Amino acid sequence: MIVVMEKGASREQVQHMVERVEGLGLKAHVIVGTERTVIAAVGEKREHAKESLESGPGVASVLPILAPYKVASREVKPEPTQITVGSLSLGAGSVGLIAGPCSVESEEQIVSTARAVKAAGATALRGGAFKPRTSPYSFQGLKEQGLKLLAQARDETGLAVVTEVMSTDEVDLVASYADVLQVGARNMQNYRLLEAVGNSKRPVLLKRGASATMDELLLAAEYILNEGNPNVILCERGIRTFEEHTRFTLPLATVPYLHHKTHLPIVVDPSHGTGHAYLVADMAVAAIAAGADGLIVEVHPDPERALSDGYQSLNFAQFREMAERCRRVAEALGKTMAPAELLTR
Ligand code: PEP
Ligand code: MN
Numbered sequence: 529m530i531v532v533m534e535k536g537a538s539r540e541q542v543q544h545m546v547e548r549v550e551g552l553g554l555k556a557h558v559i560v561g562t563e564r565t566v567i568a569a570v571g572e573k574r575e576h577a578k579e580s581l582e583s584g585p586g587v588a589s590v591l592p593i594l595a596p597y598k599v600a601s602r603e604v605k606p607e608p609t610q611i612t613v614g615s616l617s618l619g620a621g622s623v624g625l626i627a628g629p630c631s632v633e634s635e636e637q638i639v640s641t642a643r644a645v646k647a648a649g650a651t652a653l654r655g656g657a658f659k660p661r662t663s664p665y666s667f668q669g670l671k672e673q674g675l676k677l678l679a680q681a682r683d684e685t686g687l688a689v690v691t692e693v694m695s696t697d698e699v700d701l702v703a704s705y706a707d708v709l710q711v712g713a714r715n716m717q718n719y720r721l722l723e724a725v726g727n728s729k730r731p732v733l734l735k736r737g738a739s740a741t742m743d744e745l746l747l748a749a750e751y752i753l754n755e756g757n758p759n760v761i762l763c764e765r766g767i768r769t770f771e772e773h774t775r776f777t778l779p780l781a782t783v784p785y786l787h788h789k790t791h792l793p794i795v796v797d798p799s800h801g802t803g804h805a806y807l808v809a810d811m812a813v814a815a816i817a818a819g820a821d822g823l824i825v826e827v828h829p830d831p832e833r834a835l836s837d838g839y840q841s842l843n844f845a846q847f848r849e850m851a852e853r854c855r856r857v858a859e860a861l862g863k864t865m866a867p868a869e870l871l872t873r
Pocket of ligand 2: 837
């Protein structure tokens with residue numbers, strides 16, 4: 529249910545209603561909108577809860593939330609959520625550009641990439657330190673050493689760091705270095721991991737599972753939100769279909785669909801979504817045109833020699849050209865695609 533407070537409802541009245549909601553055995557999420565404050569009351573259905581809340585002080589109305597996901601839903605929060613962390617700002621008209629290698633490989637590789645992507649307009653640095661690889665014999669990432677190199681690249685460039693966390697027992701470690709925790713496609717339905725990142729203070733970039741539906745993606749986001757972490761960025765990264773011309777099939781209708789259903793920002797990953805470097809820039813431009821709030825793109829100083837995903841990685845010059853094309857489209861749509869102000873961590 530959503531408890532919609534009256535326009536001038538006082539803080540005390542909101543707090544009172546939070547306590548009433550909790551007294552019914554439900555969880556209360558307070559969402560302060562531009563127009564008014566609402567309280568999402570989530571949990572198992574309670575008899576007469578609606579009637580009991582309707583009579584509360586400062587309450588305008590109590591409405592059911594029809595979507596299966598609650599806090600993620602547009603019904604609860606009609607205005608888009610903007611997430612800002614360090615140099616990265618996404619949503620509500622700001623377009624973020626997250627770029628960097630698939631895996632962190634060396635100091636030289638990550639620092640030179642950070643400098644190059646920043647100069648081209650990237651607002652965050654990506655790079656995997658803990659890598660989910662299909663084969664156990666493939667490069668598994670530099671682990672904590674990789675996290676240290678990412679932190680060094682952030683110190684040298686000011687770019688916020690986005691990196692994947694694969695397991696619940698590594699959340700604290702990764703969160704101590706990262707600005708944004710990435711949950712990978714393979715872990716989208718690892719519910720204990722979703723709860724663990726929900727309990728961390730860091731924003732989360734949640735990638736769509738390769739066979740997950742939109743409802744499953746949004747319910748996965750709901751696990752994170754339900755732990756009290758409001759900063760979830762959804763990521764369309766392509767799904768598995770019968771097609772073989774691309775590594776995955778990248779559906780861009782999910783971008784306007786998700787904007788319709790949720791207030792959370794949506795980024796698109798044209799690198800994993802296509803699996804071919806020569807297709808990345810066009811799909812990045814298409815994603816921005818479809819309304820994406822950001823991109824996450826693989827960039828490597830020497831893609832041919834990359835330890836992972838080199839075939840879908842752009843070199844510095846290709847990335848610069850892609851970023852410029854995307855910026856022109858974003859500006860045509862009245863959005864900004866410039867580095868946000870650097871905030872302190
Ligand atoms: C990645 O971003 O390098 C990655 C492994 O992505 P995904 O989880 O989408 O496969
Ligand atoms: Mn990759």
